[in-house]
Amino acid sequence: MDITVKKGEITTIIGPNGSGKSTLLKALTRLLRCSMGCVYLNQEDLYNIDSKKLAKCIGVLPQRHCAPPDFKVRDLVGYGRVPYQKWYEHNTEEDEKIIEWALKATGTWALRDKSIQECSGGESQRVWIATVLAQQPEILFLDEPTTYLDIAHQQETMKLVKRLNHEAGIGVVMVLHDLSHALEISDRIIVLKNGCKYGEGRPQDIITPKMMREVYDVDCDVVQIPGRKKPLIMFKEIS
């Protein structure tokens, strides 16, 4: 497949279970080496880029992550600053400011002195997002960032992603299962089916009843509601 991800945009990768979304995200972030083909970041082969330079450019939140359970939230988020430091250096005032910003932006400031094992699934997910944010990347790669989150925190995370994109100009590439969120928030959607690209384009052009039937084998309508910018997906009643 041939895809291009633009820095200033929110690009969402969707597709059924096992269609290759996480594999694609790993290939785009050097977590998995492509057996064929290449990934370029600003015309440079991803594998030729120095790790610290890459970490200042892209931040990755994988689907599964773990930290030593007794790690304090603040220290974990502080790890986001490692690409900017030499091994013998401590956090500078600038690092502390960025850590505080990342904690506040993700609503985890109040958790800063807790250990990561004391956080709920949703809290720890937001702490991990804060850690990636502390890297100050140009592009954020998020694999199912709303996993474990209740509906309020799902919406909050989507708002955060939008804010980071609009206000801080951070590009976002994420895998989402929630097609309503994908429709609402994305500039561009890439649809995968059986390890291949089925299509890509603007959300309202991509999420159609035809695509839903051909990719997900699901019947639905996509309806425009007065007062809303983006359409809504209406699934058939479960009988």
Ligand SMILES: Nc1ncnc2c1ncn2[C@@H]1O[C@H](COP(=O)(O)OP(=O)(O)OP(=O)(O)O)[C@@H](O)[C@H]1O
């Ligand atoms: N390390 C691996 N070794 C071999 N096959 C793998 C590996 N990781 C994933 N696969 C296979 O590659 C295919 C795509 O997996 P991937 O995790 O990318 O799918 P996905 O679209 O992210 O799925 P989901 O929505 O369930 O998370 C699957 O058939 C999976 O079994």
